[in-house]
Amino acid sequence: MANCDNNPWKKNAWGKKEGEVEEPIVSFVDVMSEEFIEDMSLQEKLEDERYIKHIEQVYGDSSTSEEQLPINTEGMTDEEVALALQRQFDREYDVALAVATSSSVHIAPDRYHPKTLQETDSEDEDDDALRQAATNMLYAKLDADDAARLRPEGPSTSRTKHDTGVSGRRNADKTFNVSFYTKRRDRTLNTKILKLQRYISSSSFQDRNPLPTGDMVNDKLNNKVYNRLMAFGKSETKRQMRHKDKEEKATMETSVDSDTRLLLLKWINQGVFDSVNGIIATGKESAVLHAQNSVTSFAIKVYKTTLSEFKNRSEYVKDDFRFKNPRAVLKIWAEREHMNLSRMAKKHLPCPQPIEVRKNILVMSFIGDSGLAAPRLKNVDWDFFIDEEVKEVYDQVQAASELIIVNKKLINFQIMIRMYKECDLVHADLSEFNLLLAPGNKVHVIDVSQAMDLSHPRCLQFLTRDIHNILSFFNKIGSPNLPTDVTLFNMITDLEMVENEDLLVQVEQFSEENRSVDLRHDKSRPADMELKKYNEEKKANRGVSPAREYN
Ligand SMILES: Nc1ncnc2c1ncn2[C@@H]1O[C@H](COP(=O)(O)OP(=O)(O)OP(=O)(O)O)[C@@H](O)[C@H]1O
Known part of the structure; x- marks a missing residue:
């Protein structure tokens, strides 16, 4: 010292x-007096000055x-x-x-504050390297060398993945600078994230998403925004996939889906037909294609696989336990039409011959000539027909006008009557739209997917509607000597409804009073019977190409 x-x-x-002299004892009164305080302050001041000097x-x-x-x-x-x-x-x-x-600005001289080593958000030269290294380390499991790069040179600066600056930049990196990120992640990370990245970097995402605007170097995205973006990306990917799936699966107006094409190819390989030539017609529920082999032609009905077209069909199936699941219904319509056509073809009714059914596709014989489909009664120019011809057409639909020989059996072409009496079926959508006029003016009935068994509780109501459709159409085209609706109804059903009274009212009343009356001869459950018949037919045809049978 x-x-x-x-x-x-x-x-x-x-x-x-x-040398300090002890201070004199001072009374409390002195301590409290102002002179004493002033005196003390003076002494302190003097002492300070002395000290400073x-x-x-x-x-x-x-x-x-x-x-x-x-x-x-x-x-x-x-x-x-x-x-x-x-x-x-x-x-x-x-x-x-x-x-x-003296001023509103607070000054905190930093030399009195310990300097922290924490990083501020200011950008420096090392920022890019640091950002890249941090990202690498977090997401690509860096090796020890990479870890060393995480710290810029200089005083010991420590950062963790939770640092807002680092994570913000990392988020921006992942979102905007996808190529770099994808490259790094390829090695280790799960496919789900990879898919998302690929999607984000794909043009489809970029078209819809305003975010991937290129490499936004040095930008930051906080975790909340980043997570929401990723969630959006994921849901968008799913939505896209669903949309694509739907487009792929749906049978569109003018095209067939990939599943259908595959099945058609299979049938060509199996020799059911040689080629598919194109679309005959597109209906509300289906597209009908033309196919052929060296001997004959086929109509391929491809049911649409979108539900919307089938919504109005619920009235036909709501009482049928097989059709509780609407999606299943789509597949069942083709099978149902195949079953009904089988019933009718067995009784030699004039209808397409059912040939093959799979999923939503039905193959049947083609009604027409030289690749030209027979016109629907609706589209025939009836001005070129004389009255007798029109009458003859009507009779085919309703009455016994003509007898022809099929397989050495006498067959008369009374579509409505024989459908009811011999096939236990009511068409339920019969009109000029579902009757084709084949060469030789032979009427054929088509579109029987909704045709119902006589055990259906509302089959008589549907029959009444069919009768009204047919009579009003033939009335419109001038067919002479048409029966009344009640007469035709009684002819078809052998019931005795009263003339000059509203047919539908009588039918409703009859149905109400005879709930338990089964109009079918076979009293077993209709669905069981359909299935039984269908299985019998399948069994009979097993091992034999159905096409051969009908050729
Ligand atoms: N076997 C067939 N031979 C020739 N043409 C056919 C055949 N089956 C259907 N078509 C043609 O395809 C069209 C549509 O058939 P269909 O009526 O069975 O389908 P849909 O989808 O039920 O049509 P919609 O309910 O709109 O009448 C028919 O109007 C007819 O022109």
């Missing part, structure tokens, strides 16, 4: 300054900056040095306080 004999602040072993003598001018202050510790105890520094601090604090109170 330096010589400090002249130092007036030197203390003795009892903690008192040498002493310091200036020993250390020079106190206004010297901290860096330039000659720390001459000679002659001072540690405590004195500390005290000197304390006073220096107090003075500067007073100055700071004076400035702070």
Whole structure:
């Protein structure tokens, strides 16, 4: 320690300054008096000035900056040095306080605050490298070398993956700079995320999503925004896939889906037909294609696989336990039409011959000539027909006008009557749209998918509607001597409805009073019977190409 004999602040072993005179005892009244306080303040001030003078003598001018202050510790105890520094601090604090109170700006001189090593958000040269390294380490499981790159050179700066700056940039990287990210992730990460990235980088996503605007280097995305973006990306991917799936699966107006094409190819390979030539017609529920082999032609009915077209069909199937699941219904319509055609073909009714059915596709014989489909009664130009011809056409639909020989059996072509009496079926959608006029003016009935068994509780109501459709059409085209609806109804059903009374009212009443009456001869459950017949037919045809049977 330096010589400090002249130092007036030197203390003795009892903690008192040498030569210091003990303070006189002061009464409480004196302590509380104003003169005493003023006196004390004066003394403190004098003492301070004395101290400052002493310091200036020993250390020079106190206004010297901290860096330039000659720390001459000679002659001072540690405590004195500390005290000197304390006073220096107090003075500067007073100055700071004076400035702070005179202005609205608060000054916090940073030399009094410990410097933190935490990174601010300011961009520096190392930012890109740091961002890339952080991303690499977090998502590509960096090796030790990469980890070293995480820290820029300089003072020990530590960052974690939770650092907002790092994670923000990482998020932006993942969202915008996909190519880099994908490359890194290829090695390790799960396919789900990869799919998402591929989707994001795909043009389809970019078309719909305003975000992938290129490599937005140095931008940040906070976690909340990033997570929402990713969730959106995922749901968008799913939506896209669903949409694509639907488009792929749905049978469109003018085309067939891939499943149908595959099945058609299979049938060509099996020799059912040689080629599929194109679309004959597109209906509300189906597209009908033309196919042929060297001997004959076929009509291929491809049911649409979208539900919307089938919504109006619920009235036909709501009482049938087989059709509870609407999706299943789509497949069943083709099978149902095949069953009904089988029933009718067995009785030699004039209808397409059923040939093959699979999923939503039905193959049947083609009604027409030289690849030209027979026109629907609706589309025939009846002006070219004389009355007898029109009458003859009508009779085919309803009455016994013509007998022809099929397989050495006498067959008469009364579609409505024989459908009911011999096949136990009511067409339920009979009209000029579902009757084709084949060469030789032979009427054929088509579109029997909704035709119902006589056990259906509302079959008589549907029959009444069919009768009205047919009579009003032939009435319109001038067919002579048409029966009344009641007459035709009684002819078909052998029931005895009263003439000159509303047929539908009578039918409703009859149905109400005879709920338990089964109009069919076979009293077994209709669905069971259909299935039984269908299975018998399949069994009979097993091993034989159905096409051969009908050729
Ligand atoms: N076996 C066939 N031979 C020739 N043409 C046919 C045959 N089957 C159907 N067509 C033609 O295809 C069209 C549509 O057939 P169909 O009526 O069975 O389908 P749909 O979808 O039920 O039509 P819609 O309910 O709109 O009348 C018919 O109007 C007919 O022109």
